[in-house]
Amino acid sequence: xxxxxxxxxxxxxxxxxxxxxxxxxxxxxxxxxxxxxxxxxxxxxxxxxxxxxxxxxxxxxxxxxxxxxxxxxxxxxxxxxxxxxxxxxxxxxxxxxxxxxxxxxxxxxxxxxxxxxxxxxxxxxxxxxxxxxxxxxxxxxxxxxxxxxxxxxxxxxxxxxxxxxxxxxxxxxxxxxxxxxxxxxxxxxxxxxxxxxxxxxxxxxxxxxxxxxxxxxxxxxxxxxxxxxxxxxxxxxxxxxxxxxxxxxxxxxxxxxxxxxxxxxxxxxxxxxxxxxxxxxxxxxxxxxxxxxxxxxxxxxxxxxxxxxxxxxxxxxxxxxxxxxx
Ligand code: NAD
Numbered sequence: 001x002x003x004x005x006x007x008x009x010x011x012x013x014x015x016x017x018x019x020x021x022x023x024x025x026x027x028x029x030x031x032x033x034x035x036x037x038x039x040x041x042x043x044x045x046x047x048x049x050x051x052x053x054x055x056x057x058x059x060x061x062x063x064x065x066x067x068x069x070x071x072x073x074x075x076x077x078x079x080x081x082x083x084x085x086x087x088x089x090x091x092x093x094x095x096x097x098x099x100x101x102x103x104x105x106x107x108x109x110x111x112x113x114x115x116x117x118x119x120x121x122x123x124x125x126x127x128x129x130x131x132x133x134x135x136x137x138x139x140x141x142x143x144x145x146x147x148x149x150x151x152x153x154x155x156x157x158x159x160x161x162x163x164x165x166x167x168x169x170x171x172x173x174x175x176x177x178x179x180x181x182x183x184x185x186x187x188x189x190x191x192x193x194x195x196x197x198x199x200x201x202x203x204x205x206x207x208x209x210x211x212x213x214x215x216x217x218x219x220x221x222x223x224x225x226x227x228x229x230x231x232x233x234x235x236x237x238x239x240x241x242x243x244x245x246x247x248x249x250x251x252x253x254x255x256x257x258x259x260x261x262x263x264x265x266x267x268x269x270x271x272x273x274x275x276x277x278x279x280x281x282x283x284x285x286x287x288x289x290x291x292x293x294x295x296x297x298x299x300x301x302x303x304x305x306x307x308x309x310x311x312x313x314x315x316x317x318x319x320x321x322x323x324x325x326x
Contacts, residue, residue, distance in 0.1 A: 007054065047070060061086055093316045103297070148171045151177050162183075163184075168185075171185065190220070218241075227244075238258065242281065253285075253287065
C-alpha cells in the first residue's frame, strides 16, 4: 500500500516513519501542497494525505480517480477545502482527522483570558519598559456570560474548561448534547448574540455558517463584546469586524483564524508584502490578538493527525471504510 503525504512539516516526519512501519505501508512525504500543476505525482499511490492548503476541487478529484488514487485523507479536523459531495459521486473515499479537542479548547480559553486582561497591550508595554497600569484594568470571567456557538467536540470541551471559572455559559447548536447541559444552558442564536459578553465560535465552515458573524449580528451584540474565533476565518465577515473595532462596538477580538489567511499563515512572510490588506490593518489594533492558525498545534495533536491519516488510508484499502470517513 502506497501513500503520498503533502505539506509535510519537519515535525511530522518522525510520526510518518513510525506509522509507516506500524501499518506496513510505504509513505512518500513532500513539503509542498497538491495542486492542479503537480497532480501527476500521485500516479501509483493508493492514498493521498493532505493538510488545509491543498484545495481538493471536483476537477482535482476526477484527476485523482483517473490516476488510480482510492482515497484522500486530510490531517485536519475541518474539511471545507474538499468537495465532499463530488467525491461521493465518483466513489473517491474521503476522511478527516479526529485528534483530541483539548488543545484547541485550552487555546480558546487562553485567548478569552488574554482579551479580558488586555494582555497584548501589557506585553507591548513590557517590551519597552513601560510598566504603567493605565488602561489595563480587566474584567473577571466569573461575572460574565460566555456564549459558545457549536457544541461538537471542541465547543463541548471549551464549555467544560469554562465551567471551572464560574461564568454563566450559554450554548447554541442545532443538535443539543446532554453533557453540555450539565455546564451550560442551550438557547437560540439571537439570545447568544444579544446577551453574551464573550462569544466563541466552534462550528465547521459550511455554506450555512459562512459569515455567521456579520454586520447585523455585531450591531445586535452587547457593547464591548469579546469575539473569539478558533474555528475558521470565513465564519466572520472581516469588513464587519473592522467596522466593529473602529466603532468600539467590539471590545476585543481574538482570532486564531481569519478570512483570507490562505497562503499567509504557516509561512515565513517576514520579507514579503502581506497581500491581505484587511488582515494587516486589523493586526495593529491594541485589542486585537491574532495568531497563525495554531490552536491545534500540540505534540499530541500532530502525532494524532499523522496517525489518523495513515490509519484511514490503511482501513479504506483493507476494510473499505474507516472510523473518520466523511
Ligand atoms: P464537530 O464536528 O465535532 O462540531 C461542530 C459542531 O458545530 C457540531 O455540533 C454541529 O452540529 C455544529 N454546527 C454546525 N453548523 C452549525 C450552525 N450553523 N450553528 C451552530 N452549530 C452548528 O467539530 P469540532 O471538532 O468541534 O471542530 C469544529 C471546527 O473547529 C472544525 O470544523 C474546524 O474548522 C475548526 N478547527 C480549528 C482548529 C485550529 O487550529 N484553529 C483546529 C481544529 C478544528
